[in-house]
Amino acid sequence: MTDVVLDHITKTYEKGSVVAVDDVSFSVEKGELFGLIGPDGAGKSSIFRMLTTLLKPDSGFATVNGSDTVKDYRDIRKKVGYMPGRFSLYQDLTVEENLTFFATVFNTTIHENYDLIKDIYVQLEPFKDRRAGKLSGGMKQKLALCCALIHRPTVLFLDEPTTGVDAVSRKEFWEMLKRLKTHGITILVSTPYMDEATLCERIALIQGGKILSIDTPEEIIRRFPKPLYSVRCNEMSRLLKELRSFAEIESCNGFGDYHHITFHNEAEIEKLKDRLIKAGYSEVEIRIEEPTVEDCFIRLMKSLDNGE
Amino acid sequence: MIIALPVIQLMVLPLAADFEIKNINIAVVDHDHSALSRSLREKIVASGYFRLTVFGDSYPDAFKAMERNKADIILEIPNDFEKDLARDGGQDLFLAMNAINGTKASVGGSYLGRIIADFNQQYRKNLMIQSNSESSSIISINPINWYNLFLNYKIFMVPGILVVMVTMIGAYMCALNIVKEKEVGTIEQINVTPIKKHHFILGKLIPFWVIGMFVFTIGLFLVARIVYGIVPLGSIGLLYAFLALYLVAVLGIGLIISTYSNTQQQAMSLAFFFMMIFLLMSGLFTSIDSMPEWAKWIARLNPVTYFIEVMRMVVMKGSEFKDIKMHFAVTAVFAVVFNAWAILNYRKTS
Numbered sequence: 243m244t245d246v247v248l249d250h251i252t253k254t255y256e257k258g259s260v261v262a263v264d265d266v267s268f269s270v271e272k273g274e275l276f277g278l279i280g281p282d283g284a285g286k287s288s289i290f291r292m293l294t295t296l297l298k299p300d301s302g303f304a305t306v307n308g309s310d311t312v313k314d315y316r317d318i319r320k321k322v323g324y325m326p327g328r329f330s331l332y333q334d335l336t337v338e339e340n341l342t343f344f345a346t347v348f349n350t351t352i353h354e355n356y357d358l359i360k361d362i363y364v365q366l367e368p369f370k371d372r373r374a375g376k377l378s379g380g381m382k383q384k385l386a387l388c389c390a391l392i393h394r395p396t397v398l399f400l401d402e403p404t405t406g407v408d409a410v411s412r413k414e415f416w417e418m419l420k421r422l423k424t425h426g427i428t429i430l431v432s433t434p435y436m437d438e439a440t441l442c443e444r445i446a447l448i449q450g451g452k453i454l455s456i457d458t459p460e461e462i463i464r465r466f467p468k469p470l471y472s473v474r475c476n477e478m479s480r481l482l483k484e485l486r487s488f489a490e491i492e493s494c495n496g497f498g499d500y501h502h503i504t505f506h507n508e509a510e511i512e513k514l515k516d517r518l519i520k521a522g523y524s525e526v527e528i529r530i531e532e533p534t535v536e537d538c539f540i541r542l543m544k545s546l547d548n549g550e
Numbered sequence: 551m552i553i554a555l556p557v558i559q560l561m562v563l564p565l566a567a568d569f570e571i572k573n574i575n576i577a578v579v580d581h582d583h584s585a586l587s588r589s590l591r592e593k594i595v596a597s598g599y600f601r602l603t604v605f606g607d608s609y610p611d612a613f614k615a616m617e618r619n620k621a622d623i624i625l626e627i628p629n630d631f632e633k634d635l636a637r638d639g640g641q642d643l644f645l646a647m648n649a650i651n652g653t654k655a656s657v658g659g660s661y662l663g664r665i666i667a668d669f670n671q672q673y674r675k676n677l678m679i680q681s682n683s684e685s686s687s688i689i690s691i692n693p694i695n696w697y698n699l700f701l702n703y704k705i706f707m708v709p710g711i712l713v714v715m716v717t718m719i720g721a722y723m724c725a726l727n728i729v730k731e732k733e734v735g736t737i738e739q740i741n742v743t744p745i746k747k748h749h750f751i752l753g754k755l756i757p758f759w760v761i762g763m764f765v766f767t768i769g770l771f772l773v774a775r776i777v778y779g780i781v782p783l784g785s786i787g788l789l790y791a792f793l794a795l796y797l798v799a800v801l802g803i804g805l806i807i808s809t810y811s812n813t814q815q816q817a818m819s820l821a822f823f824f825m826m827i828f829l830l831m832s833g834l835f836t837s838i839d840s841m842p843e844w845a846k847w848i849a850r851l852n853p854v855t856y857f858i859e860v861m862r863m864v865v866m867k868g869s870e871f872k873d874i875k876m877h878f879a880v881t882a883v884f885a886v887v888f889n890a891w892a893i894l895n896y897r898k899t900s
Contacts (some may be wrong), residue, residue, distance in 0.1 A: 294742045294744065296738065296741055296742065316744065319741075319743060319744050320744045322742065324739070324742040326735060326738045326739060328735045328738075330734070330735040330736050330738050330739040331736065331739065332736055333734065344739075344743070347740075347742065347743045347744070347745055348743060348746070389739070397755055433705070
């Protein structure tokens with residue numbers, strides 16, 4: 243059963259001059275952990291705001307839990323949980339007051355749905371009398387998640403929940419999402435971090451308001467068409483420029499300690515190391531690499547730019 | 551803050567917003583040097599409104615003093631003032647006023663005119679008693695200022711300023727509140743909840759309504775009564791009934807402003823713009839009756855006008871409900887229109 247459906251949704255701003263979401267269609271199954279992956283300005287938040295009834299699409303239609311986002315917006319507001327990208331709780335209310343407030347707004351109590359938020363709330367409990375504005379980034383995000391869950395939503399929308407949160411808290415957060423899935427909640431999460439993509443069951447890669455690809459992370463990686471190699475040496479920045487100028491190299495992108503490259507012709511790999519050593523590089527290391535979602539994303543983005 | 555600020559304003563403003571002019575600097579140019587000219591001079595100084603800064607018999611000297619801002623008014627007493635007055639029964643005095651500060655000049659001029667007229671009358675009386683001639687009856691007018699016997703400026707201003715206080719607190723705080731939610735982003739979270747528009751608006755209205763009532767109470771009982779000794783002649787219940795309605799209208803203005811603005815800065819400038827017009831066109835400082843027709847219309851469409859009138863009528867005159875029925879009706883219309891407008895304009899979806 244599908245829980246969220248987008249059918250040819252388009253959204254423009256500034257009287258049509260800025261296209262934020264361009265003819266996007268996809269659907270999310272019930273109980274799925276679905277990731278919307280893309281850089282800033284790709285249109286992720288606009289999609290979320292349309293699904294949570296805060297924006298009206300210019301064309302196309304969308305349903306959440308069977309309700310139309312424009313016609314039945316009242317039903318949707320009762321059923322979904324939304325955690326905006328920016329911390330949006332009352333900063334001068336305490337942790338407990340915020341939670342009680344949102345529980346009351348949804349006509350429920352903390353007690354009623356405590357089992358759902360228990361795992362998260364125990365971490366907040368020591369700070370329950372602290373004002374929300376005075377919490378650390380990770381704690382704020384946990385509180386926001388609690389508030390979004392307090393009415394036991396059927397669909398949870400998390401707009402860049404891990405942006406600006408430290409690595410440990412990010413890891414914890416994804417573990418929390420996995421646990422929430424066991425309660426049968428459909429979760430849509432957006433993130434600009436490609437490394438988080440593999441934590442989702444299915445992902446949509448989005449860029450410039452367009453969907454590049456939708457599939458499981460494994461399948462997206464499997465579809466990477468060519469073997470990928472990583473290169474490192476002593477002078478990385480000179481190497482990047484030089485590799486890009488080589489005719490036999492199809493693509494070259496900096497990836498932390500390594501440059502990831504693909505060849506037009508596989509056979510060229512043998513010659514590359516000698517060529518680099520001749521060019522004056524030392525400590526040259528070339529090895530085959532498993533592609534990541536980021537490699538796939540960059541490849542898809544480039545093919546889109548080339549109009550393919 | 552909410553309480554201390556209006557109390558301080560209410561204590562300071564009436565003292566400053568006082569049209570009674572004192573300490574007018576006067577230069578007297580006396581060419582006559584007679585007993586009569588001296589007694590006129592003394593009478594002027596004794597009135598308490600004037601301060602004799604220059605005294606001499608050269609008009610150019612006095613004019614220089616005016617140029618140096620040492621004198622606001624020059625009074626020139628001609629030669630043979632006493633003699634001619636007795637002989638011809640008439641004499642001209644010359645008055646020159648520095649009209650840079652228009653109010654000071656006109657008020658000072660009229661004070662001086664009154665003093666001189668009074669002086670003239672006394673002089674004639676004395677003359678008649680001396681000559682024992684058949685008395686041509688002198689008619690004198692003794693006006694009485696009803697409801698404010700001594701034209702005490704504070705009794706007139708304090709109720710008006712109290713209205714301003716309540717209006718500012720209501721409109722400003724209410725306007726800033728929803729906008730703050732927009733700025734901080736909390737409204738985003740609230741909008742994705744089943745809360746209905748009118749619930750949200752009511753939730754914003756009620757706290758400020760209570761604060762408005764509270765500030766008014768402090769102003770009326772603490773400041774007006776204890777500091778200025780102003781006790782309303784009319785029913786206090788009636789005042790509160792009107793205030794309750796008026797606050798709804800004023801908060802409605804704040805809400806409208808907040809639904810149109812996206813940042814606190816925008817809301818502030820909008821609120822400031824309207825407050826300025828509302829205050830200056832409310833009859834607080836200037837009488838509405840003397841405004842041009844177009845300005846009267848602005849005053850009529852201004853909720854502040856009605857509350858200031860009600861305040862003055864009830865506090866000073868002891869007016870009853872039947873006297874201010876019209877004010878109630880108009881304010882009720884304002885309240886309904888403003889709030890309906892705000893609710894319609896507040897959208898959860900863009």
